[in-house]
Amino acid sequence: MAQARAARDELVDVYESAVQQAFRQVADGLTGRRELDEQIRVQERAVAVQQNLADTAELRYDSGVAIYLEALDAERNLFTAQQQLIALRAAALQNGVALYTALGGGEV
Numbered sequence: 001m002a003q004a005r006a007a008r009d010e011l012v013d014v015y016e017s018a019v020q021q022a023f024r025q026v027a028d029g030l031t032g033r034r035e036l037d038e039q040i041r042v043q044e045r046a047v048a049v050q051q052n053l054a055d056t057a058e059l060r061y062d063s064g065v066a067i068y069l070e071a072l073d074a075e076r077n078l079f080t081a082q083q084q085l086i087a088l089r090a091a092a093l094q095n096g097v098a099l100y101t102a103l104g105g106g107e108v
Helices: 002-062 068-100
Strands: none
Touching: 002 068
């Protein structure tokens, strides 16, 4: 009888630990989602600003006001901002998969 009670208590502890871990994973996923969404919004604005700067630099070069190095530098900065946005979107997708899995959506 004592052995059965000990086995039951052990199973209850394992179950409670699994439930706590699941809640922690869901909470982490939701927090990550909120943070990544904000970072994506900020980076989208940064890309728009860099696009405007690149367009302006190209116009300045076409008008003979600036050297082509200025336009190239602006394009490089735009490319970097776009890469950062892509990386954030990829992280958001990965976070979504982790959240889906934590909510019981399937095995990875």
